[in-house]
């Protein structure tokens with residue numbers, strides 16, 4: 001019989017086993033009330049003489065998803081999770097965690113503090129705190145190495161990647177895998193088995209770490225060297241390495257204390273605040289203001305992708321991995337065959353890296369059909385156009401699609417800066433037209449800009465947002481403007497960079513400052529990668545000849561010709577190009593100005609903040625945090641700065657405005673930015689006017 005203790009928890013006896021169920025929607029985060037319910041429920045069951053073993057489980061879609069992130073930065077309210085763990089570890093009765101859904105962060109740490117862990121086959125466990133700029137602060141860095149070994153634990157915590165139940169079993173992080181439907185029964189049976197066998201209480205804290213001091217230090221140092229790029233920029237990985245080292249070099253209690261210090265250091269630092277901002281911003285981005293909950297997305301099963309270039313191929317790959325039936329169409333039969341070959345190669349590559357099973361890859365291949373006739377769109381629920389970026393061409397394509405597509409099909413354009421409304425206007429169904437702007441490589445980049453035209457119907461908007469989630473991407477809603485959110489916000493950085501190299505700094509100075517800030521690539525390296533000949537962006541300074549034009553005329557189109565702003569060797573290693581320097585000198589001011597890195601950074605990134613604010617005040621983005629999400633997920637803007645809007649708040653809006661006034665002039669400053677500064681508010685919290 002179930003005895004409810006409060007609205008969050010219930011206790012139940014099944015023979016000799018007491019089952020504590022926690023139910024705190026949506027994800028059973030370990031907020032104060034849940035911690036208290038765990039403390040009280042466990043104490044009651046352990047004190048009950050009729051109970052010989054305890055099972056902890058959750059109702060709803062998942063086991064505990066971790067600490068309640070919304071409590072971070074607020075005054076702490078008892079009880080601490082460690083109080084709960086002390087109760088478990090002091091218990092003379094075995095405590096078993098029954099895991100379903102995802103046991104993450106503090107949620108998995110609850111399981112690690114139990115004597116045994118049973119997980120449903122579809123469950124995943126992990127310690128993803130690194131994504132929040134943190135480390136597992138409730139014993140995870142001390143207990144995981146005791147179960148899985150130093151190296152595996154380090155990789156689990158630094159990657160933050162959850163692992164599936166069968167992998168967790170192999171790693172010894174859990175003790176048994178149960179069926180999905182029978183998890184609770186099987187966990188109870190597992191506990192009964194422990195009682196019957198008088199099994200020892202397996203307290204993870206009492207176990208030995210596989211490697212002792214020097215050996216552990218060597219393994220950790222080798223890991224850091226091999227994965228050096230993970231330690232550049234964010235500070236959490238370094239603290240994680242230190243905490244795991246403590247597990248191997250200190251007694252358990254001292255290790256816990258070290259973990260707590262290292263956790264606190266991160267919690268108080270700027271990066272974690274920024275990453276928590278992005279966590280909530282990503283979830284806010286999925287919400288469309290004014291869209292009623294009754295509006296249901298259109299059901300999509302089959303997708304036709306038009307255009308077998310790089311974008312179309314990537315988009316088709318993304319839809320295949322999202323589980324859709326995909327027809328890839330290109331009027332050039334050879335191009336579409338080549339694209340099929342590339343998709344197969346991508347899937348095979350994932351299989352050989354162990355990221356996809358052979359069966360799953362075969363299933364994806366079987367869902368791909370190629371065709372070279374537009375008539376093949378006839379049965380598709382969704383058509384995504386990814387042809388060459390030219391308005392007349394796109395209009396022509398949409399006219400043809402309109403006459404061939406089913407009446408209720410959704411027609412999407414992957415245009416990156418053309419006027420979606422002009423495209424929609426040539427069709428008989430502008431309300432069913434939407435922009436789905438993928439970022440290259442489309443099967444990898446997480447951003448999907450869902451572009452709402454002036455006529456796009458609410459259910460089509462809902463469909464675009466739902467597709468983003470289904471494809472494992474972050475969907476951000478954008479209105480129609482040149483470049484939408486991400487490309488438009490970042491364009492002023494290129495403009496600023498091109499001006500800067502005429503004033504003294506060289507392209508490699510600009511790029512060094514950008515990579516030091518945390519971008520994966522510099523501005524000019526990126527231009528070289530994309531190709532100087534194909535950058536169709538209509539930039540402000542395109543009047544008159546430019547350095548870029550001269551480089552193009554000389555056949556230096558970037559990486560593909562072996563030379564652009566840089567010279568590339570056969571391994572694509574870049575060195576500054578003397579010729580580019582000479583071309584720049586021909587355009588540059590005769591008295592170069594010396595600029596320190598901070599001045600360069602301000603010149604390059606303040607204009608992005610300004611453009612982001614304009615994008616919000618014009619209602620192109622729904623909220624400032626959407627701009628942050630778009631640039632973090634679409635442009636590699638370093639997540640630990642929180643994106644441009646959050647970063648501007650940390651710099652100080654007055655300072656940003658003063659910098660903008662100096663370089664762009666007072667009139668160029670966004671009124672929203674000025675108003676926000678005057679009112680002492682946070683830019684990252686601003687929303688578009690209704």
Ligand code: 3H9
Pocket residue numbers: 026027029062065066067068069070081102104105106107109128129132134135136137138140280283284
């Ligand atoms: C930690 O544990 C630190 C410890 O080591 C140390 C402690 C001392 N807290 O993602 P969804 C909300 S750090 C508060 O859309 P899904 C979320 O905001 C934590 N709220 O669902 C959203 O709210 P809304 C380590 C949370 O099904 C709603 O729940 N853990 C939390 O796509 C639904 O979320 C993590 O980092 C939370 N922990 O995915 C795990 N989690 O509806 C973070 C979610 O108002 N969570 N919310 O927008 C996740 O990865 C995903 O939410 C999960 C479900 C995979 C669980």
